[in-house]
Amino acid sequence: MNSIDYPPPSLVICPFRRILSRKFEMTEFSGSSFFIIDNSYHISDYDDAEDETHQLRLFLGCNNEEGEHYCSACGNNHKSGTTYYFCNKCKKYYHKECVESPPIFFSPCHPKNPLQLLYTNFDTTIYYDKECHACGLMINGLVYYFFTCDLWLDPVCARKREFSAINNPKRHEHMLHYFPRKASLTCDVCALDDSKYCFYSCLQCDFIVHRTCIYLPRVIQISCHIHRLSFTLSLPFQNLFCGVCRRKINENYGEYSCTKGCVYAVHSKCATRLDIWDGKELEDQPEMLYDNIKSFEEIDDGIIRHFSHAHHLMRLYENIERFFDGEQNCQACILPLDDGNVYRCMQCDFVFHEACANLPRFKYNMAHPHRLILRPIDKYFFCHVCYRYSCGFSYMCSEGCPSYSVDVRCASFSEVVDHPSHPHPLFLIYDQKTAQACSICGTESAYIQWLSCAKCDFSLCFRCATLPYKVKHEDDEHILTLCYEKNASGLYWCQVCEKTTNLKKGYYTCNECGVTFHIKCILGEDPYIKAGTITENCRQKVEVIPNNRLSRPICNKCQRRCRYKTVFKTSNGNMICSAREVYGLRVYVKNVGAINEFGDVVYFDLLMKRMKEKKESSWP
Template sequence: MDSLEHPLLSPLLCPAFRSEYFRFSYKHIEYLHDRDLSFIKINLPYYFPNAKDNKSFLSAYIDHGHCLYPLYWCNNKESRHESSCGACECTEIGTTYYFCDKCKQPYHKECVESPPLIKSPHHPKHNLQLITPQRTAHPGDDSKIIYCSYCDANYKYNPLKLLYYCFICNFGLDPVCATKPSFMNYHKRHEHTLNHFPRKTDLICDVCGVSDSNYIIYVCLQCDFVVHKKCIHLPFVIRISRHDHRLSFNYSLPKILSCGVCRQKVDDNYGNYSCIKDCKYVVHSKCATRIDVWDGKELEEEPEEENEDLNSFEVIGDGIIKHCSHSHHMMSEKKATNIVYDDKNPCQACLLPFSGGGVYICMKSNCDFVLHEACANLPRTKQHIAYPHPFILQVNDTNYCFFCGYCDRLSYGFRYVCSKGGESISIDVQCAAISEPFDHQCHTHPLFLSNELGKNRSCSICGKEKLLTLNCMECGFFLCFYCATLPYKVRYEYDEHFLTLSYKENVSLSWCEVCEETLDSNKWIYTCNECGATFHIKCLLGNCATYVKPAQNLLFDGDRFNIIPSNRLTRPICNDCGRRCQDKQMFEVYDDDDQKRLYCFHHFEVDDG
């Protein structure tokens, strides 16, 4: 307690004890059930009860581990407490709060001094009852979670959380929000005082353009201005993942445009974000501030950052470079007009074969390090359309295997890594190259990443449910990142021609040259336009889909292993599934006893669910 200035003992009860008193006495506790939710109705006051109840009450209080007066009133003007409030879990504690010796937790003054029943200006029609949520009938169903209608904090099962709730209107407020005033002044958003509109109604917010009665609404009757409470403090200048320039908030547009995120019409009667460079790019307010689009930073008073063009190599001479992934050797540019198709020594970055175009080849005679010209020019940092934070190119750990966060494909080539936003994501260079609009050789219309937040779509090619899909706005075609990055042109060892990716009407009913099973014309296949040979994708490319090649001393999840070709006359048996592996490659792993074990790709495959 060294950081607290002159703490005073308080005759108030700890909120944790009020929430758990039902373990010792049912006198002040009542169970309630609503919409498959279970609540404990707290009728226990926030101060010590009268004298006749003190004996039994104090016994329960001591059994709970609390001393007589465990709460201290704290007024620490020099620093804020680092912990969140133990009752509402809000991280904004401030400099005045209560502190419990038993719980070692700070508590808001409002959370401690919360009477069982209140009347709030945010919900004047009914009284609000103090409750603590219990387990739901369906714990995995997020639709049963209740929220604070003011700050939008969710109240999943937590036996210590306090909430004021109206069971008639399904309206909730945490103890701090319940004491907020019914008016607000924020002149950056609107010049007049905004007053809370207490009734639930479908009024369109002038800032986000959405009608949603689940949110608290503020109005200015003088100007006929309506705004959701959550929209009042929306940023004024932002940067999003879908556009190269900053966007600024405005209430009107010179002409009707489509949203750069959802691709739907933007109504110029409501707020939106448009490009500050006047490049005719506009986004709905709701779409621009999605957690998968915006990084959460307000840039209104921040200086414009200079775009750093960080190359991955140093130019040594005419056509000669030193690449950051291969600094001990010089590499020379070679226009590979004489290279028809080389899958023996693929590119070190994307692990794809060469089929014409420019390459960089190591000048040292005994080194086979090569790069596509495009892969050699990969930028050090990259902003991807599917994530609000920038990615950093990783090239020095190419013996490290990873699953791409977008296509779920195993790879050990170059990767882009981002550790911001509360999670670490690695993506391969093929997925990193996808941008909007995405043009695929097998589809006539451009594709856009216009997914609704949190909504799965079925890929039109593989049929798998994915959160990230590239969508056609004209014909309802959806393409997952795995199928979008399949190579369009490949070679088969027993066919002298190129095979191309084909879909639906481009192929007639036939059979696969490898497994000899009938092909489904509704799924993509590889076909030879010269001789008519057709192949399943996995039969031709394998489960790894050409993103790995035979290699030694690879690392995955702390284990070292080798990737070996499965080209013997007799197919090896997988030590995991006990069947002969039909894939083109296998994983060779050594256990603690130095015994060699072979596994097929499915042993390492990421769970699609």
């Protein structure tokens, strides 16, 4: 951190003291409530000027270990040469522009009319979508506003002098000039006519661009495509659909396309979504050679040394029926070894499906913007895609999200999912605005991720999408397959529980015998948690034991005998039939709440309270 060495206390007041020094008039703009800030930022204008509990010191080019500081006054981060104040009482950083913000200001981008300084009222504003019209960042504190034009500018952007003209040869070869009036113009970069952002135009050619689009990156990596994407103002292909939103692409406007020659393109706004892009500009950056690194070293033909079992060698077996009776499970995905090729340790019982042994060490997943790394987990963990507890291997975020993990089944999905239960390809829904209903389990929710068909109304939750397509059961000697029949009729019975089977939902069947099974009767409640696993939650230690005694235990939660393959035994001796009951999970909820990182349903009143607390935490 470069700073002025022990500078004297400044003559400006801490924003926290400035906000709390008096009661401000509250007003409402565009559906959100704000305080009108009308007092000075000079410390000499306050009666308690001698109070030194909130002393501000100026720092130049301030950077923390992560290379950035978030201002606690406006809630945003501006990296380009911004100077910060630090308050010794609040222990917070503030932009110099946010601290020295007069209540009325004439901005270079709006010189004819004054802008009023406002502050977000967290008590009444929980959901709002106001963005700075210059940089596009969310408004989360101090902001300048002009009601006639509905213009919103954070204090940093409001004071910038380069508004009149911008020279960015990477975006356009000519000088771009600020267009001061709001008009319905179409941006040549994003193909949108959104007038809430400032427009710039070229005086030499027919080029119009949003200010936020001028600085879009040239080369990026998104989570839903394996190759890098580069920006282009026109596509050589026609009749392409965006790889994110699945809407048609106008090839005459700016888009991102694959650098390796794939017939793949994404709208510029879709490509720079924060849930699929990690925010990094990759132009002139070398390709990461370890992105496709194998998980094993090939010793000989059919013999490997896997990174998770490096002390022993493993051999490939192509006819597993000679060695396995269906009781052993793959160490990575925890599914039984029913058919296909496997790698088996030459000295112990460690075994993989061939596909699981070939899982890459590093990969991108369409549900997370950062690169994931494969790790073996010795206890069960929570998958943030299917909201289910699993054992085995997990893909964990390698950048800034230490608690994020995805099981290998969810991580194996690519940008286009060919599911055996449906004839059309499925895509991940990013902009889900209404509740979806899973075509297999019938669950309806607007708060979990879904795979959907672009040609019909078929949708899958990730829990059903990751169900094994082929399984074996002791009640049938043949391989059972997962089926779904939308227009099925007639009565069928499950061979295990002897209750009716609804063929319009998912079920397992034998193609030779014609019998049917409920999915839970085959797989159980927690099919991916193996017996012998021990973990701890916030209250107690939990051990997973096999449910193979002569008398099945009675669950202490539901007061019924545990009927699944595994039972959860707590440190106080309670027997619980499922992880859902252990942790009090209620994953599938219709129009009720959202799911947090622990898999718990957060109801709307609690959700709003937590959002409010998160915003207020930016203040001391």
